[in-house]
Amino acid sequence: MDVLEDTVVDGPGFRTVIYAAGCRHACPGCHNPQSWNMGNGHPVEVDTLVRQVLDDPFADVTFSGGDPLLQVEAFTALARQIKKQSRKTIWCYTGYRYETVVQSPRLFMLLPHIDVLVDGRFEQKLHDDKLLFRGSSNQRIIDVKASLAAKTVVGYRMKE
Numbered sequence: 001m002d003v004l005e006d007t008v009v010d011g012p013g014f015r016t017v018i019y020a021a022g023c024r025h026a027c028p029g030c031h032n033p034q035s036w037n038m039g040n041g042h043p044v045e046v047d048t049l050v051r052q053v054l055d056d057p058f059a060d061v062t063f064s065g066g067d068p069l070l071q072v073e074a075f076t077a078l079a080r081q082i083k084k085q086s087r088k089t090i091w092c093y094t095g096y097r098y099e100t101v102v103q104s105p106r107l108f109m110l111l112p113h114i115d116v117l118v119d120g121r122f123e124q125k126l127h128d129d130k131l132l133f134r135g136s137s138n139q140r141i142i143d144v145k146a147s148l149a150a151k152t153v154v155g156y157r158m159k160e
């Protein structure tokens with residue numbers, strides 16, 4: 001686990017980014033293959049991360065990796081605490097597709113506690129302004145609450 005404070009590339013505005021070690025997707029062209037091995041990270045208590053996130057009153061939160069859904073129980077506990085104690089928005093990046101996440105009772109547990117899911121493996125890097133906050137053109141920026149309510153994928157609309 002690693003934490004980067006006040007970045008502006010993994011979602012809108014200033015964000016505290018929590019990087020999970022470990023990923024099984026093995027995308028060709030992965031920007032960070034060192035993150036595949038969970039042993040390359042170090043364990044951090046959920047309570048410690050909650051404190052670190054809440055210590056910054058201005059930054060929202062992004063879960064990235066590796067793939068945070070590999071440790072979905074811990075990230076669900078973290079998201080629940082953040083939502084209970086603040087009004088911060090939470091974005092989560094994952095190599096799984098949204099459809100896979102909603103069909104898995106285990107992976108699904110995180111969804112009710114986050115705002116946006118950026119889904120899918122890294123398949124094709126394109127240099128395009130529309131790829132804001134995404135590395136690959138197949139990835140979708142999904143409004144999770146709207147998608148759960150509509151029972152279909154609803155894209156996140158960036159606030160002006």
Ligand code: SF4
Nearest residue numbers: 023026027030095122
């Ligand atoms: S999901 Fe992300 S971290 Fe995992 S292999 Fe693909 S690009 Fe790399």
